[in-house]
Amino acid sequence: xxxxxxSLLVSERFLARHADQLAAAAREGALALECIAVPDDPxxxxxxxxxxxxxxxxxxxxxxxxxxxxxxxxxxAAPKLRWLQVFNAGIDHPVFQRFVANGVRLTTAAGSSAExxxxxxxxxxxxxARGFPHWLEAQARRAWEPIALxxxxxxxxxxxxxxxxxxxxxGEIARLARAFGMRVIGVRRSPAxxxxxxxxxxxxxxxxxxxxxxxxxxxxxxxTEQTRGLIDAEALALLPPGARxxxxxxxxxxxxxxxxxxxxxxxLAGAYLDVFAEEPLPSESPLWTLPNxxxxxxxxxxxxxxxxxxxxxxxxxxxxxxxxxxxxxxARSG
Numbered sequence: 001x002x003x004x005x006x007s008l009l010v011s012e013r014f015l016a017r018h019a020d021q022l023a024a025a026a027r028e029g030a031l032a033l034e035c036i037a038v039p040d041d042p043x044x045x046x047x048x049x050x051x052x053x054x055x056x057x058x059x060x061x062x063x064x065x066x067x068x069x070x071x072x073x074x075x076x077a078a079p080k081l082r083w084l085q086v087f088n089a090g091i092d093h094p095v096f097q098r099f100v101a102n103g104v105r106l107t108t109a110a111g112s113s114a115e116x117x118x119x120x121x122x123x124x125x126x127x128x129a130r131g132f133p134h135w136l137e138a139q140a141r142r143a144w145e146p147i148a149l150x151x152x153x154x155x156x157x158x159x160x161x162x163x164x165x166x167x168x169x170x171g172e173i174a175r176l177a178r179a180f181g182m183r184v185i186g187v188r189r190s191p192a193x194x195x196x197x198x199x200x201x202x203x204x205x206x207x208x209x210x211x212x213x214x215x216x217x218x219x220x221x222x223x224t225e226q227t228r229g230l231i232d233a234e235a236l237a238l239l240p241p242g243a244r245x246x247x248x249x250x251x252x253x254x255x256x257x258x259x260x261x262x263x264x265x266x267x268l269a270g271a272y273l274d275v276f277a278e279e280p281l282p283s284e285s286p287l288w289t290l291p292n293x294x295x296x297x298x299x300x301x302x303x304x305x306x307x308x309x310x311x312x313x314x315x316x317x318x319x320x321x322x323x324x325x326x327x328x329x330x331a332r333s334g
Contacts, residue, residue, distance in 0.1 A: 005034040009046070009057035009074055011067065012037040018311060025315040029322020038063060038071050046074035054078035056321070058314050061087040061307055075099070083327070085317055087310045089113065091331055092223045092250065106331040107317055109310040111168035116303035117274075118172035121218060121248045124272025124294050125177070128244050129156050133270070133292050157181030162214035164207065164230070165221025165249060166198065173218050173246075174198050185210055211238035216246065223250035233258035242269045248300050251276040256287075263290050274300040 015022070015037050026033045036050045057075045059068075064087070072095055075081060081104050086096070089110040100106050127133070131147050138145040147153070161177045163170045166186035174184045175197040186198035187207055202210060204226070211217070217239060221227050231245075232255040239245075245268060247254060256277040262268040270292035276285075279298055287293055317327045 003030070003032040005032045006055045007034045007036055007050070007053040009036050009038065009054050009071070009078070011060050011063050011071070012040050013062045014058065014060045014311075021311070021315055022318075025318045026322070029319040031318070031322040036074075038067055038074065040067070042066060042070075045070055048077065050074075051077045052079065055080050055082050056318075057081060057084045059084065059086040059088075060314075061310060064088075083107070083321055085109075085314045087112075087306075087314075090222060090250065092252075096331075100331060105327065107313075107327045108329045108331065109313050110329045112309035112313060113301035113303065113306050114168035114172045116306070117169050117220075117248050117300045118176060120274065120296070120300035121169075121173050121220075121246050121272065122176045124246055124274075124296075125161075125216060125218075125244075127294055128270040128272060128292065129153055133294070137291070155181075158183065159215040160185060160213055161216040161218060162210055163187065163198070163218045163220060164204075165219065165227075166196065166201065167220065167222075169248065170218065170220035171197055173220060173248075177216075177218075182216075185213065208235065208238060211235060212240060214239055214243055216244050218246040219249040219253050221249050221253060223252050228252050229255055231255065231259075233261070236262045236268070239268065241267055244269050245271040245273075247271070248274045251279065260286050260290070263293060270294075272296075274298055 015035055022033070022035070034053070036046060036054065038046060051074050054075070059071055063071050075084060076098065083105040084099050085107045087109050089108050089112070091106065091108060096106060131151070131153050134145070134147055158181060160183045161174070162185045163174050164187045166174065166188035170186065174186060177184050178197055184198045186196060186201045187204055187210065188201060189204060192201045219231065230253050236258055245259065259271065263271060264286070272294045273287065274296045275298055281287060281295065287295055313328060320327055
């Protein structure tokens with residue numbers, strides 16, 4: 001007797017690219033799959049009768065942003081949906097909480113873009129540490145202006161980097177920073193592990209007492225009720241004069257007006273920012289023009305390798321789902 005088919009919602013493009021891998025994972029997980037595709041046609045919608053059969057769904061990167069609405073309209077209209085895998089790591093958008101509230105298992109691709117994000121954060125750190133904002137501004141004016149002796153950069157070796165959020169991204173930032181001889185302090189809720197790439201690890205409750213030791217503050221934590229506004233004016237004031245901030249977490253983790261004030265007053269020597277309170281960053285924001293501020297458009301994860309890594313996580317989870325095993329990167333409810 002053949003197994004009852006499980007209906008899976010995927011993009012038309014994903015199905016075309018990965019049909020063989022999908023079939024292999026289904027066999028390994030002993031799943032009979034019926035694939036229902038979200039069409040590439042921006043005007044097309046998934047048929048309601050197909051939505052009624054859906055049990056599984058994969059929100060792949062090729063759906064974002066143009067086909068996101070069609071995908072989520074179909075998934076939210078699926079009364080039998082049991083599991084949703086998403087290509088992204090962050091799930092602070094309200095749409096994801098709707099699925100969790102409806103009892104749908106939600107898994108992410110956390111860790112799939114850790115390397116490119118960490119490399120971009122370290123690139124920002126190096127640009128600031130080595131005085132590139134000065135050189136780039138001079139280059140734009142075709143001016144030969146070596147850094148003045150009083151402003152010559154301090155060696156990175158021996159400086160302290162405080163990493164808030166020692167997950168896949170924060171851990172990779174820490175590992176790369178240690179290669180430059182930096183002392184790394186990590187902040188994370190979970191206990192220390194033997195392979196943590198840090199010199200010290202502390203719980204979040206100790207953050208305020210750690211800030212005065214940080215030459216660099218790297219934010220790589222999720223946006224939660226506990227981390228929203230975590231780096232406020234008081235926290236920024238605890239950093240030593242001349243400290244710098246790297247934010248590849250979420251804009252909501254930082255009090256942006258307080259950050260701008262600290263940069264304007266030169267209490268902070270610089271910042272690399274990939275995320276902002278409002279995105280796209282408004283053209284009138286001072287962050288565009290402040291010296292020693294490097295802005296990227298929430299794009300630090302950009303890498304041609306992400307799709308492969310995200311697909312691998314989804315396919316592994318598909319096998320596990322079929323076998324009734326725990327899923328990788330499952331979001332906790334509540």
